[in-house]
Each structure stands twice: as structure tokens, then as C-alpha cells.
Amino acid sequence: MGATDAFTYDLHCHSTASDGVLSPAQVVQRAAANGVSVLALTDHDELAGLAAAAEAARAAGIRLVPGVEVSITWSDISIHIVGLGVDPENPTLASNLDCVRSSRGRRAERIAAEFDGLGIEGSLEGAYAHAENPKAIGRAHFARFLVERGIAPDVATVFRRYLARGKPGYVPHQWADLADAVAWIRASGGRAVVAHPGRYKLPRAELRRFFGEFKAAGGEGIEVVTGSHSPEQYGEFARLAREFGFLASRGSDFHGPAESIADLGRLPPLPADLKPVWHDW
Numbered sequence: 001m002g003a004t005d006a007f008t009y010d011l012h013c014h015s016t017a018s019d020g021v022l023s024p025a026q027v028v029q030r031a032a033a034n035g036v037s038v039l040a041l042t043d044h045d046e047l048a049g050l051a052a053a054a055e056a057a058r059a060a061g062i063r064l065v066p067g068v069e070v071s072i073t074w075s076d077i078s079i080h081i082v083g084l085g086v087d088p089e090n091p092t093l094a095s096n097l098d099c100v101r102s103s104r105g106r107r108a109e110r111i112a113a114e115f116d117g118l119g120i121e122g123s124l125e126g127a128y129a130h131a132e133n134p135k136a137i138g139r140a141h142f143a144r145f146l147v148e149r150g151i152a153p154d155v156a157t158v159f160r161r162y163l164a165r166g167k168p169g170y171v172p173h174q175w176a177d178l179a180d181a182v183a184w185i186r187a188s189g190g191r192a193v194v195a196h197p198g199r200y201k202l203p204r205a206e207l208r209r210f211f212g213e214f215k216a217a218g219g220e221g222i223e224v225v226t227g228s229h230s231p232e233q234y235g236e237f238a239r240l241a242r243e244f245g246f247l248a249s250r251g252s253d254f255h256g257p258a259e260s261i262a263d264l265g266r267l268p269p270l271p272a273d274l275k276p277v278w279h280d281w
């Protein structure tokens with residue numbers, strides 16, 4: 001590891017297999033063009049993009065790490081656990097993700113009912129029109145529909161006004177259990193990493209309790225440098241990684257050129273003393 005790592009590893013991004021706007025091959029090509037040499041595609045609760053991404057990575061001469069971002073509910077809060085180096089063919093992982101995904105359709109109907117109640121009609125069909133993979137239907141697809149309708153100027157504004165927790169278009173949802181998600185990832189040979197821990201706004205004591213449970217369940221790492229953290233949070237979560245003995249990960253959480261804070265591969269390096277999640281790859 002050295003200075004060349006700075007633009008090399010990107011271990012969190014999305015394609016049209018979930019709520020990204022680029023196809024798996026386009027994501028890989030963009031990553032390669034940006035200088036990424038090891039890329040993990042981590043679609044929400046979905047492995048379907050990995051085969052095409054692997055093929056594109058072979059063509060582009062970069063390494064594709066098969067990944068996934070599993071939605072869980074912990075203490076009534078939605079949290080994301082990234083699995084890195086999973087086996088897309090593993091039946092335990094695949095069948096359980098299928099189960100997690102299957103609840104998205106009913107949730108979408110409830111979200112659409114909320115928008116109907118706000119006088120914003122046609123959102124169910126509108127959201128599905130933005131979802132190349134209908135099984136992965138999610139809030140980002142609703143957000144893109146509202147932008148298309150001119151109801152808000154951009155996706156971030158839709159979340160702030162309608163789709164974030166506590167807003168009128170938000171519906172609570174029961175995702176997977178923490179210990180189950182970590183177990184599925186491990187069963188398929190992967191390493192479990194807490195995605196963007198700074199995004200959950202957990203009070204410090206709750207965050208420590210969560211990290212303790214995650215570690216006890218077999219979780220190994222946390223994202224320190226991510227497009228969802230401020231530079232101050234890089235330092236904050238670097239300290240927590242040291243305290244808990246977590247491996248550190250780095251990923252843009254790229255969803256699309258017009259939407260994402262961080263482009264593929266465009267993040268600062270991890271603090272040098274942390275052990276990267278890729279240390280033994």
C-alpha cells in the first residue's frame with residue numbers, strides 16, 4: 001500500500017441492477033477511466049449486475065470484487081451492510097436476498113399511497129418506469145419520478161422534503177436482521193462492512209452499541225472514507241475503527257453522474273495507520 005492507493009480502490013457503487021443510473025458495464029468502464037483498479041459493485045439487496053460487471057472488468061483490465069449492500073433494520077433504524085468478496089452463486093446469500101427484495105414491491109405501493117395522499121398521483125407507475133430492475137424498486141426511483149414531474153429540482157431535494165425518515169412520503173419498513181445479514185455475507189465467503197456509518201445519525205452510545213453487536217455477529221469493517229461522510233467524519237470514524245479494531249473501507253457510493261457527491265474513484269486515501277479491508281486481497 002502506498003500513495004498509489006489514493007485512486008485505486010472503490011468498494012461501493014450502484015448500477016441499474018438496483019438504484020444506479022448506469023448499467024453494470026458502464027459503471028465498470030467509468031471506474032476504469034477514472035483510474036480505479038479494484039472496484040466492488042454493491043447493489044442494494046441484489047447480485048444480478050455482477051456477471052455483466054465481471055465481464056466488463058475483464059475487458060477493461062481491472063479487478064471486480066463481487067459485492068452487495070444489504071438493507072437491515074436495527075433498533076427501528078434502516079442501516080446498510082456492505083458485503084465484499086461474496087460468491088454470487090451462493091444459495092444462502094442469493095435466496096435470502098431474494099426474500100429481502102421481495103418486500104420492496106409492497107413497500108413501493110405504500111409509498112405511492114402516501115404520495116397520492118399528498119396529491120401527487122401516478123407515482124407507482126412513475127417510479128417503476130425509472131427502475132430497470134423492478135424487483136429493486138426503491139426510494140431513488142420515486143425521487144427521479146418527482147424530479148421528472150418538476151415537483152422538486154433534484155433527487156436530494158425530494159429526499160429532504162418527502163422521502164427521508166419522518167417526512168410525508170416515508171414509510172417505515174422491516175428489513176433483514178443484523179446478525180442474519182452478516183451471516184449470509186460470511187456464508188458466501190464475504191467480509192461484512194458497515195456502510196456510511198455517519199449517515200444514521202445515531203447518538204454516540206447507540207452507535208457504540210451497534211458496532212459492538214455488529215462485531216459480535218462477525219462484522220469486520222466499517223466505511224471510513226465514503227461519499228456520504230464529510231472530511232471531519234473521516235477522522236471520527238477512523239478513531240472508531242481503531243477503537244473497535246475494525247478494518248477500514250473506502251467507496252464512493254456512486255449512483256450516477258448527475259446525482260452523486262463523489263464520482264467513482266474520486267476520494268482521498270484512508271488514514272495511513274488503518275488496516276484496509278483489502279489488506280489480504
Ligand code: AMP
Nearest residue numbers: 019044137138139140155156159160255
Ligand atoms: P431504499 O433502499 O429504497 O430505502 O433507498 C435507499 C437509497 O435512497 C440510498 O441508497 C440512496 O440511493 C437514496 N438516498 C437515501 N437518502 C438520500 C438522500 N438524502 N439524498 C439522495 N439519495 C438518498
Ligand code: MN
Nearest residue numbers: 014019140255
Ligand atoms: Mn441507493
Ligand code: MN
Nearest residue numbers: 069080195196
Ligand atoms: Mn447505503
Ligand code: MN
Nearest residue numbers: 012014069253
Ligand atoms: Mn450504496
